[in-house]
Amino acid sequence: MISLNIEKTFGFISKEKVFAYETEVKAAQEMLEKGTGKGNDFLGWLHLPSSISKEHLADLKATAQVLKDNCEVVIVAGIGGSYLGARAVIEALSNSFTWLQEKKTAPIMIYAGHNISEDYLFELTEYLKDKKFGVINISKSGTTTETALAFRLLKKQCEDQRGKETAKKVIVAITDAKKGAARVTADKEGYKTFIIPDNVGGRFSVLTPVGLLPIAVAGFDIEKLVAGAAEMEKACGCDVPFDKNPAAIYAATRNELYKSGKKIEILVNFCPKLHYVSEWWKQLYGESEGKDNKGIFPASVDFSTDLHSMGQWIQEGERTIFETVISVEKVDHKLEVPFDEANLDGLNFLAGKRVDEVNKMAELGTQLAHVDGGVPNMRIVLPELSEYNIGELLYFFEKACGISGYLLEVNPFNQPGVEAYKKNMFALLNKPGYEEESKAIQAKL
Numbered sequence: 001m002i003s004l005n006i007e008k009t010f011g012f013i014s015k016e017k018v019f020a021y022e023t024e025v026k027a028a029q030e031m032l033e034k035g036t037g038k039g040n041d042f043l044g045w046l047h048l049p050s051s052i053s054k055e056h057l058a059d060l061k062a063t064a065q066v067l068k069d070n071c072e073v074v075i076v077a078g079i080g081g082s083y084l085g086a087r088a089v090i091e092a093l094s095n096s097f098t099w100l101q102e103k104k105t106a107p108i109m110i111y112a113g114h115n116i117s118e119d120y121l122f123e124l125t126e127y128l129k130d131k132k133f134g135v136i137n138i139s140k141s142g143t144t145t146e147t148a149l150a151f152r153l154l155k156k157q158c159e160d161q162r163g164k165e166t167a168k169k170v171i172v173a174i175t176d177a178k179k180g181a182a183r184v185t186a187d188k189e190g191y192k193t194f195i196i197p198d199n200v201g202g203r204f205s206v207l208t209p210v211g212l213l214p215i216a217v218a219g220f221d222i223e224k225l226v227a228g229a230a231e232m233e234k235a236c237g238c239d240v241p242f243d244k245n246p247a248a249i250y251a252a253t254r255n256e257l258y259k260s261g262k263k264i265e266i267l268v269n270f271c272p273k274l275h276y277v278s279e280w281w282k283q284l285y286g287e288s289e290g291k292d293n294k295g296i297f298p299a300s301v302d303f304s305t306d307l308h309s310m311g312q313w314i315q316e317g318e319r320t321i322f323e324t325v326i327s328v329e330k331v332d333h334k335l336e337v338p339f340d341e342a343n344l345d346g347l348n349f350l351a352g353k354r355v356d357e358v359n360k361m362a363e364l365g366t367q368l369a370h371v372d373g374g375v376p377n378m379r380i381v382l383p384e385l386s387e388y389n390i391g392e393l394l395y396f397f398e399k400a401c402g403i404s405g406y407l408l409e410v411n412p413f414n415q416p417g418v419e420a421y422k423k424n425m426f427a428l429l430n431k432p433g434y435e436e437e438s439k440a441i442q443a444k445l
């Protein structure tokens with residue numbers, strides 16, 4: 001089971017102040033449970049893990065098998081909540097060099113629809129020219145420009161290369177039950193589809209087919225992932241006392257730190273496979289809390305890599321930051337530092353030690369240095385990088401985010417600010433229906 005340690009924040013905020021949140025956190029928990037808070041039509045994620053049926057998982061696994069059997073490469077087309085969860089889990093669990101391995105046990109997973117780079121899309125379509133590829137087209141609204149544009153290209157290429165019949169088999173759509181262009185296309189073309197429930201927002205959708213299908217295609221055990229999340233659903237439940245409830249403690253601690261002037265939270269890992277877990281976490285907290293001119297700014301670093309770049313800022317820059325470190329207790333493989341007779345590099349003091357021991361000392365040394373430098377530090381320990389532990393971690397962050405947003409008194413489940421750039425982009429591109437906006441924006445240029 002994953003665990004949370006907040007001891008290293010106590011030099012900056014007091015334990016009493018954190019525990020003083022107990023009543024407020026309870027109220028936030030009850031608002032989530034009873035659906036009486038802001039954004040209460042988006043609470044479908046709350047009891048999602050415990051409500052996923054065996055039949056649903058079997059359907060996802062069967063579809064994943066069709067893609068595995070018929071594709072060397074699968075493109076996950078989506079943006080924001082429609083791709084980050086899948087990518088976070090897949091990269092956390094995959095071999096670091098999976099796409100270079102000769103013997104493949106699952107299709108190569110590639111992501112698209114999360115940018116509008118012509119070079120990215122050109123190079124992708126070039127690469128796919130001699131590949132048997134399939135596409136998972138993911139969009140809750142079904143109208144997101146980035147994803148729709150990539151899918152238009154990929155659909156055409158898949159049909160041209162593999163024929164309409166095969167394309168129908170290897171293209172899967174995950175979208176709204178009724179609305180949106182992705183739904184219209186899927187129904188017209190006869191694609192296999194999965195529904196994103198109305199009451200689950202994009203950034204909370206990793207345990208819906210949005211995350212589960214790509215994760216299953218990549219060869220990972222979605223039953224264990226869901227079981228881990230369900231375990232955490234229990235551990236963070238409304239009935240669990242404050243001092244035993246990790247989501248409650250995390251939400252309270254970060255809000256108290258925020259009140260004390262720590263405006264930026266940096267999510268830290270010492271394992272590059274967790275890079276996209278941080279990207280997922282940034283969307284979860286950034287879109288949920290950054291509104292009404294409030295909210296902790298969620299940032300992330302990969303250590304020890306970024307200790308050689310951002311380390312200086314974190315150690316001695318403006319003291320408005322705190323860190324939340326994700327630490328992985330047990331690594332998957334064993335590699336010892338070899339003894340070298342000549343010792344030209346002077347590394348014989350490490351000979352015989354596991355590489356992970358060196359990494360763990362880097363981690364401990366960093367924590368002590370940053371705390372000494374004025375950076376409060378929280379620590380989340382994952383026993384190992386497994387489906388089960390990752391499932392726990394995802395739900396822990398989701399639940400804490402719901403509580404934290406209510407503590408901050410914002411609606412954690414909307415994202416009105418995201419529309420501003422879209423409106424301008426459509427006006428600049430003369431999208432039908434944006435005639436007035438087009439005129440207004442042209443006048444500004």
Ligand SMILES: O=P(O)(O)OC[C@H]1O[C@H](O)[C@H](O)[C@@H](O)[C@@H]1O
Pocket residue numbers: 079080081082138139140141142143144147202203287415418
């Ligand atoms: O799934 P979609 O409707 O395509 O949305 C994808 C993403 O883009 C939107 O603009 C929102 O900011 C995100 O919350 C969402 O996850």
